[in-house]
Structure formats: C-alpha cells, structure tokens
Amino acid sequence: MKSRVLVITSGKGGVGKTTTTANLGTALAMQGKKVVMLDTDIGLRNLDVVMGLENRIVFDIVDVVNGNCKIKQALIRDKRFEGLCLLPAAQTKDKSAVTPHQMKNLTNELRKDFDFILVDCPAGIEQGFKNAISGADDAIVVATPEVSSVRDADRIIGLLEAAGLSNSKLIINRLRNKMVKRGDMMDIEDILDILSIDLLGVVPEDETIVVSTNRGEPAVLENSSRAGEAYRRVARRLLGEEVPINAQEDTSNLVDRFKKMLKLAR
Amino acid sequence: MLDLLARLFGKESTSSKDIARERLRLVLVHDRSVASPEFINALKEDLIKVIQQYMDIDMEGLLVSIEGEDNSVALVANIPIKGLKRAAGD
Structure with missing residues (x-):
C-alpha cells in the first residue's frame, strides 16, 4: 500500500483538529495500519496529552529536523497499538523552528515506515500552517456548524487549493x-x-469526548461512544470502504418532511 | 401543541440557522473577493481603461473596494474626475 500524508486542519482553533487526529490515528491502527501522528503545533503541543503519552516524551519534532536525534528515537510508541506512533511538537520553541522544506523531508522519510502520516496542524494561517501542509498529499478540513468555523474553513480551503491541495475532504x-x-x-x-467540498464524515457532539480526553484514551476505543463510532467510520472510508454517513445524523423525520411539504405548497 | 403549530407555520423563517446561512453567504462573497488583491487590481485596471474613454480621472485618488452592508455586498468605487472629454463630433 502506498503511504499517505494527510494534514488535519481548520483555520479556527478549538474545532477538534487534535481530537480528530488522535481518533483517526487510533482507528486506523485498530484496522491494522501503521500510523504516525505528527504534532506540528510547536509551542502549544497537545496531541501527546490527548493520546495519554505525555510522560514518555524525550525528543521532539524540532530535535529531529535539527539532527539532534534520529527519527526513531523521537517516535513515541502508543500504549495500545503496536503500529501507532506519535512525534510530539516542541513546547519551548516557536513555529519558525521548522521550515516547510524540513517538513517535506521529514514526511517523506516517514513514508518508508508508515501507511498513514497524520499531520495535526496548528490553528491559524501563518508559518505553522504553511509548515504543516507542505508535505501533505491531501487535507482533511475540520469544521463545526458555526458561522465562524465555516467561514475559516472556506478560507483554509482556498489556501489549500492555492498550495496545490485541491482534493480536500470535510469532517463536520x-x-x-x-x-x-x-x-x-x-x-x-x-x-x-x-x-462545496466532499464530505468525509460527520461527528456528533458527544460528552464522551471530554471524558476520553480527561483520561488520555481516544474515544474510538470506547465502543459505546457515538463520536468514537463516527471516527471509526471515517477511518474505514479513508481505507476505501463505502460507509454511509451515520443514520443517526439523518435529521429528516415525519415533522420535517411535513414541514418541507408545506414549504413547497406555499 | 401550540408550540408544534407555531413550528409548522410562520416561525420557520426566523430560525437562527437561516440567519447563520445568510450571514455566511454575504461574508464569504466579501472574503472570497478580498482574499485576492489581484482580483481587485485587475478590476481596477479595466475600470480605468473604460472610464478614461469618457473622462479624465485622478488615478491617485481612485479607490475600489468590495464592502458588505446590512443585507448586501456592494462594489464601491470612488473615482475623482479631473475633467470631461469632449464627445467626438462636437
């Protein structure tokens, strides 16, 4: 299988990029894929705590690109899945500590050992964003159903297209x-x-996300989590399986259909 | 029951998601055009070409922008005129 570099991005902060990265990475590993997750939010790293791996960090992404250590020394193996790794961001540097060129080399190096390279992008459209997308084959845009988030997503889609990433997919x-x-x-x-981009998945608002983040255990590990289920379905779609958008997301019920009929008649 | 009736008739048009959608539509028209200064510049140059056939304009003072108002998006052009050209045949 040819490896894929996917950047998870959104423009706006707080819409769930890191949660999405952690859950998709874990769900793909559950399907037996070799996955590495890159935290590129230098100075504000968080993927480590969402994954529950914060106590194992020795080296980080800046150490790797500066040649202070080998990639393998910096990769943190997940507690639960053999094929799942995290390359943490540096916490004491800033976004300029890595260049787009270095990111491209790094992702290309990781292609040799992994099926999926998931790049968790920082919020914003500045240097950190440019770094994160520079090695990517495709982008996953995360947006919540709010005016501010959709507006930023639109801007991000434009910037991705300008950078040659015209096949972006959306997670609501x-x-x-x-x-x-x-x-x-x-x-x-x-x-x-x-x-007007393709839909990759819809994740419902779900309290289990807060609980799973509290524990450092991605929600996909929890069978009863609705958000976890949605992410597992997204992972299967990424692997080429045809999985319909969750039935529970279908909002049409009898009242809605009746309302639609009335609207047509008016 | 009253609530249901209210939902069936009338109230629907003021649902906040419709407001959200409309506001987004307007703000994105603005964002998408403003996102590229090239777009505005190209428009400016073409405007100048056409207007110069009819009048002398102050190129320094020329302003072209896309602005969002309450319910619409407008192309606003402020073009100071230095003088009119005499129509051919006068």
Whole structure:
C-alpha cells in the first residue's frame, strides 16, 4: 500500500483538529495500519496529552529536523497499538523552528515506515500552517456548524487549493441533532452548499469526548461512544470502504418532511 | 401543541440557522473577493481603461473596494474626475 500524508486542519482553533487526529490515528491502527501522528503545533503541543503519552516524551519534532536525534528515537510508541506512533511538537520553541522544506523531508522519510502520516496542524494561517501542509498529499478540513468555523474553513480551503491541495475532504464536527431539528444549527447540507467540498464524515457532539480526553484514551476505543463510532467510520472510508454517513445524523423525520411539504405548497 | 403549530407555520423563517446561512453567504462573497488583491487590481485596471474613454480621472485618488452592508455586498468605487472629454463630433 502506498503511504499517505494527510494534514488535519481548520483555520479556527478549538474545532477538534487534535481530537480528530488522535481518533483517526487510533482507528486506523485498530484496522491494522501503521500510523504516525505528527504534532506540528510547536509551542502549544497537545496531541501527546490527548493520546495519554505525555510522560514518555524525550525528543521532539524540532530535535529531529535539527539532527539532534534520529527519527526513531523521537517516535513515541502508543500504549495500545503496536503500529501507532506519535512525534510530539516542541513546547519551548516557536513555529519558525521548522521550515516547510524540513517538513517535506521529514514526511517523506516517514513514508518508508508508515501507511498513514497524520499531520495535526496548528490553528491559524501563518508559518505553522504553511509548515504543516507542505508535505501533505491531501487535507482533511475540520469544521463545526458555526458561522465562524465555516467561514475559516472556506478560507483554509482556498489556501489549500492555492498550495496545490485541491482534493480536500470535510469532517463536520460537534453536530447537535436536536438543534438542527429545531432550526437552530446549520445542517450538513447547508455547510456542504457553502463550502462545496466532499464530505468525509460527520461527528456528533458527544460528552464522551471530554471524558476520553480527561483520561488520555481516544474515544474510538470506547465502543459505546457515538463520536468514537463516527471516527471509526471515517477511518474505514479513508481505507476505501463505502460507509454511509451515520443514520443517526439523518435529521429528516415525519415533522420535517411535513414541514418541507408545506414549504413547497406555499 | 401550540408550540408544534407555531413550528409548522410562520416561525420557520426566523430560525437562527437561516440567519447563520445568510450571514455566511454575504461574508464569504466579501472574503472570497478580498482574499485576492489581484482580483481587485485587475478590476481596477479595466475600470480605468473604460472610464478614461469618457473622462479624465485622478488615478491617485481612485479607490475600489468590495464592502458588505446590512443585507448586501456592494462594489464601491470612488473615482475623482479631473475633467470631461469632449464627445467626438462636437
């Protein structure tokens, strides 16, 4: 299998890039793939704590690109899956500690040993973003159903296209079915209309994400987690399987259909 | 029951997601055009070419921008005129 470098990005902060990276990485490893997750948020690293691997860090991504250590010395093996690794960001440097050229070399080096290289991108559109996307084959854009997040996603999609990444896929995160039903949250269709990119998955708002982050155990490990289930489905789609968007995300019920009919009649 | 009726009739048009969608639509028209200064510059140059056939304009003072108002997005051009050209045949 040819390895793939995927950057997980969003523009806006706090929409779930790191959570998405951790869960997709873990879900792909559950499917037997060799996966490395790169935290490129230098100065504000967090993928380590979401994965529960913060106590094992010795070297980081800046050490690797500066040649202070070998890649293998900096890679942290996951507690649960043999084929899952994390390359943590440096916490005491800033985004300029890595260049796009170095990132490209690093991801190319990692292609030799891994099926998937997931790059967790920092928020913003500056140096950190440019670094994160420079080695990527494709991008996964994460957005929540809010005006600010969708607006930033639109900007990011434009910047990705300008950088030659024109096949970006969208994950809609933290969708609240109840709010969609009462017309107080944009639905999947609204967002796809505006952004006009392909949908990769829809993750419902789910308290188990907070619990799993508290514990440092990605939600995909929890069978009963709805968000975890959604991420497992995204992982299967990434592997080429045709998995329909979760039935529970389908908002049409009898009342909605009746309303639609009335709307047509008016 | 009243609530259900209210939801079926009338109230729907003021749902906050419709407001969100409309605001996004407008802000993105603005964002997408402003995102490229090349776009504005190309537009400016073409405008100058056409207008110069009819009048002398102050190129230094010329301003072209895309601005969002309450419910619409407008192309705003401020073009100081130095003098009119005489129409051919006068």
